[in-house]
Amino acid sequence: MGIVVQKYGGSSVADAAGIKRVAQRIVNTKRDGHDVVVVVSAMGDTTDELRDLAQQVSPLPPPRELDMLLTSGERISMALVAMAIAQLGHTAKSFTGSQAGVITDSVHGRAKIIDISPGRIEAAIAEGAIAIVAGFQGVSQDTKDITTLGRGASDTTAVALAAALGAEVCEIYSDVDGVFTADPRIVKTARKLDSVSTEEMLEMAASGAKILHLRCVEYARRHQMPVHVRSSFSQKEGTWIVPTPEGEQPVEQAIISGVAHDRSEAKITVVGVPDKVGEAARIFEALAAVEVNLDMVVQNVSAAATGLTDISFTLPRADGTQAMAALAKIQDEVGFDKLLYDDQVGKISLIGAGMRSHPGVTAKFFSALASAGVNIGMISTSEIRISVIVDESQVDEGVRAAHTAFDLDSTEVEAVVYGGTGR
Ligand code: ASP
Ligand code: MG
16 A cells, blocks of 8 residues: 555644644554555644744844744654654654755745655655655755745645655645534534545635645646545545546536635725826836736726726735835836825635636626625635625625525535634
8 A cells, every 4th residue: 555644723622622633543543554654734723823933033034034934833743643652652753844854945934835755754655664745845956944824734745755756645624524614613604525626626725725735736636636525533435626637627516616705805096196107117127126926907097087097906915014115215207196096905716627618607606695795895806716806894795695596505414623723
């Protein structure tokens, strides 16, 4: 039998009892005859707590030191899981990301994996040991400094390692039974999906579904790695993320696979931009220069009388201050009136490969939102997704309304959330 890579999220290893439960599961997999490589996240909300602690010491901590601090969370879990496995009479060895051969670029806080050379992991497996790897971290090829891969990126460590080791499957364990048609924390009647295509999963992850890290899904697609998302608290079969071969489409397809939401964005409006060639380019060049990732962009029709237009866009809230500062610097040069910043926004997205062949999806979505009294601020679409920006306070209602309108509600048991604080 081949290698199984298992990743356990923060809520699965939140306390000593959780760590022992996970260790038992790992040992059971080993007893079934598999070679097991485990990737762990930091215990519970440790990463957030470490961030808060850093904030108290310094409002803008040096990124290198912040990474050094945050990676300690995963080191705690990996050592404790290895100890719990030893207690069960099996050999386990823990490795930091760097020791596991996770080589990254040097961008602190969101480093990208450029290579994996898992020699030490292979050696551990060859000795019959279970390898435990700290997720979310690596080492920069150039600077040799410790890096982190971005929030939630232990998933990416797991899939990348699975691909490098030629594993049979990458199992991602969390506190819910799999990928649901909506966040079960908001929609009690959300249904677990048995399988989701990588292309739909990519759109869901990009639309704020936190169940899988976006880059992990990209990795799985590129390397055709089967991913099984399931709960560490139950024995239930979870959701399989299945790479759909290029050009092929499943015979029968639900129109909509799920409703995702995102509360991590903010909206900036540049008011009174002179409607001349090159103005928009100047604005977005300024944002690109400070490496702000934009999501939706809308330019209003300019008022003929004034020759001025408004440009609105959304971006990660975390980049808000930086973006506003960069724009303020070019205000005189571009000659716009003022900047508006709104971080009380949320995004609701409808995802489904079936919408390609079904007209009327947009109309149905918008009328469901209207019936629920949810006002739409901005709209963007892709081939298999429709997203809207709404007031943050209306996100839950909007998600529920869309979920019901597209007949996604389950009539069976309620979705279970086994753990986690949802932070
Ligand atoms: N502990 C990290 C975080 O909370 C990585 C992860 O959980 O995947 O973002
Ligand atoms: Mg975490």
